[in-house]
Amino acid sequence: MSTEEDTVQEKKTISLKTSDDEVFELEENVAMEFGTVKAFFGDDGVPRDMMMPIPNVHSKELTRIIDFCTKHLDLKPKAELDEAGKKELRKFYKEYMKEDTTERIMELILAADYLNVNDFLDLLNQTVADRISNKSVEYVRKLFGIESDYTPEEEEALREQYAWAFEGVDEDPAED
Amino acid sequence: MALGKKCRSDSLKRSVSFGGAVGEGFVRALGRKRVEIVELGSPKTPLKRQRSACFDFNIDFEDGVPKLEALPREILIKILCGVDHEDLKQLFHVSKAIREATIIAKQWHFAYSTPRKIRAFRTKIDFSEWNEDLDEIEAPNAPKQKRLHRALPSRKKLNEISVNLLDSLDEGMRRGLFMDEDDE
Numbered sequence: 001m002s003t004e005e006d007t008v009q010e011k012k013t014i015s016l017k018t019s020d021d022e023v024f025e026l027e028e029n030v031a032m033e034f035g036t037v038k039a040f041f042g043d044d045g046v047p048r049d050m051m052m053p054i055p056n057v058h059s060k061e062l063t064r065i066i067d068f069c070t071k072h073l074d075l076k077p078k079a080e081l082d083e084a085g086k087k088e089l090r091k092f093y094k095e096y097m098k099e100d101t102t103e104r105i106m107e108l109i110l111a112a113d114y115l116n117v118n119d120f121l122d123l124l125n126q127t128v129a130d131r132i133s134n135k136s137v138e139y140v141r142k143l144f145g146i147e148s149d150y151t152p153e154e155e156e157a158l159r160e161q162y163a164w165a166f167e168g169v170d171e172d173p174a175e176d
Numbered sequence: 177m178a179l180g181k182k183c184r185s186d187s188l189k190r191s192v193s194f195g196g197a198v199g200e201g202f203v204r205a206l207g208r209k210r211v212e213i214v215e216l217g218s219p220k221t222p223l224k225r226q227r228s229a230c231f232d233f234n235i236d237f238e239d240g241v242p243k244l245e246a247l248p249r250e251i252l253i254k255i256l257c258g259v260d261h262e263d264l265k266q267l268f269h270v271s272k273a274i275r276e277a278t279i280i281a282k283q284w285h286f287a288y289s290t291p292r293k294i295r296a297f298r299t300k301i302d303f304s305e306w307n308e309d310l311d312e313i314e315a316p317n318a319p320k321q322k323r324l325h326r327a328l329p330s331r332k333k334l335n336e337i338s339v340n341l342l343d344s345l346d347e348g349m350r351r352g353l354f355m356d357e358d359d360e
Contacts, residue, residue: 113251129258137269146271
């Protein structure tokens with residue numbers, strides 16, 4: 001009982017308003033994982049009960065980012081304690097983005113970039129990198145909807161120059 | 177699974193300032209306003225990022241599918257930093273904009289890390305660690321390891337070497353140099 005009394009502290013929260021006018025209340029420690037939020041409130045100056053608008057972020061993305069940060073905040077100190085913790089963190093990184101479409105990841109990247117959530121952004125970037133690793137040029141183009149802006153002549157010249165680049169490439173997987 | 181490589185975003189931000197949104201291609205990108213990349217921690221950061229993010233956010237979403245090129249150039253480069261060295265050559269061919277970003281990623285990231293993919297064995301090494309320590313393992317500017325067949329040193333030489341190493345190890349331990357070794 002005394003422990004409960006000792007640890008009860010008013011949980012400070014920060015309010016963020018998304019592009020679709022939804023207001024999220026986050027625990028301060030989670031919100032401070034967002035570099036943009038941290039900079040906004042600073043050490044002093046802007047009062048913490050002021051609502052911060054984040055007009056470039058949709059509630060859908062924010063929900064996911066909050067989810068990541070909360071879980072990450074929980075796992076990170078454990079990872080610094082022992083090997084089991086490290087393993088769990090690694091597993092978390094491996095599994096977290098498994099089910100998402102590349103499109104979804106792009107949306108999250110833009111949001112995480114705007115909010116300056118470095119850890120999540122690193123994970124997202126690496127996920128994309130993994131998905132284009134060792135894939136054919138056509139696959140990468142299709143994945144991202146890019147049209148080649150090389151003329152056929154330039155393409156031919158490049159192919160000759162980098163013929164070895166096309167060796168040992170993965171077969172294009174099924175539609176993402 | 178490929179590895180967590182962190183692009184040295186600090187140095188990237190400090191000394192590189194490049195064109196704003198990579199839009200429809202190389203030529204157009206040149207015409208865009210130059211967005212200065214602000215150092216991390218600067219109080220100006222949120223506003224400037226807001227502006228540049230706004231700038232990028234409003235374009236290049238075709239049919240709701242965000243294009244790779246729609247990403248801020250900086251992000252694109254970070255992504256490409258995470259791609260294996262060998263694959264960068266592939267990416268040259270995707271488009272001119274990607275090629276440009278690939279070149280920058282190559283210069284920035286690969287100047288500071290040893291390419292890991294070993295062509296001889298096509299399997300990926302599982303460095304499933306994902307933390308800052310990884311950067312400490314890499315030797316900066318280390319040359320790519322060449323798997324050449326060399327004759328192993330003779331046993332006699334090996335013995336000499338091992339003895340010397342052990343001596344210096346002892347010496348080091350006496351001096352208390354080897355501290356905080358992880359106990360496995």
